[in-house]
Amino acid sequence: MHSDQPFTTPFIHPFTADKKFTKSVAYFSMEYAIDQSLKIYSGGLGFLAGSHMRSAYALNQNLIGIGMLWKYGYYDQDRKRDNSMEVEFREKIYHFLIDTKIRTAIDIGGQAIWVNAYYLPPEIFKTAPLFFLTTNTEGNDYNARSISYSLYDSNPGTKTSQCIVLGIGGAKLLDALGYTPDVYHFNEAHALPGAFQLLQKYKTLAQLKKRLVFHNAYTRRGRK
Numbered sequence: 001m002h003s004d005q006p007f008t009t010p011f012i013h014p015f016t017a018d019k020k021f022t023k024s025v026a027y028f029s030m031e032y033a034i035d036q037s038l039k040i041y042s043g044g045l046g047f048l049a050g051s052h053m054r055s056a057y058a059l060n061q062n063l064i065g066i067g068m069l070w071k072y073g074y075y076d077q078d079r080k081r082d083n084s085m086e087v088e089f090r091e092k093i094y095h096f097l098i099d100t101k102i103r104t105a106i107d108i109g110g111q112a113i114w115v116n117a118y119y120l121p122p123e124i125f126k127t128a129p130l131f132f133l134t135t136n137t138e139g140n141d142y143n144a145r146s147i148s149y150s151l152y153d154s155n156p157g158t159k160t161s162q163c164i165v166l167g168i169g170g171a172k173l174l175d176a177l178g179y180t181p182d183v184y185h186f187n188e189a190h191a192l193p194g195a196f197q198l199l200q201k202y203k204t205l206a207q208l209k210k211r212l213v214f215h216n217a218y219t220r221r222g223r224k
Helices: 044-059 142-148 156-177 193-202 205-209
Strands: 025-028 063-068 076-079 085-088 098-108 111-120 130-134 183-187 212-215
Touching: 025 044, 025 156, 044 063, 044 183, 063 156, 098 156, 111 142, 111 156, 130 156, 142 156, 156 193, 183 193, 193 205
Parallel strands: 025 063, 025 183, 063 130, 183 212
Antiparallel strands: 076 085, 098 111, 111 130
């Protein structure tokens, strides 16, 4: 999972945006379905987000993605000899990701949790630049590390912690990168804790509303 390529800050978008897309956007999503070799997704939400990242690359949009780096991801499905389904959680190794060496601490339940960030360059899968957060890093105990083990963990407390890492950890990562987008786009409510972090940054709800965009499954399907 550790590339030898160096990563430097402040972060500069690696390709020139089309003049039609003047606003810079940071897109937060719990999962991205970009390629089978990057198995950090479960289904529809991931395919939506992954398609957005590929479209942003094709259209030269001024967009970056922020997500989670899952050690085991969503479960893999196999078949037993009797053809019944067998669920397995397999550790994933991604040699093409770059360790940014950026580590930020966030508070979860009164405990300082370290969050590390990895980078996926656009040329790997022809996508917008992507950053992935993980708590499976030095300085964390087993419980803290396990926050980024399984996508949509069945434990409510762990799942809430995952949302905190994505939202608050993602907002703090952008500050560490020295990158301030014009718009923060939350794909579903998973990154919602980040709104509280951004409120501290922009001071008032009026200023935050100018910069924060949210959509959910119902709006995608044209429902009210």
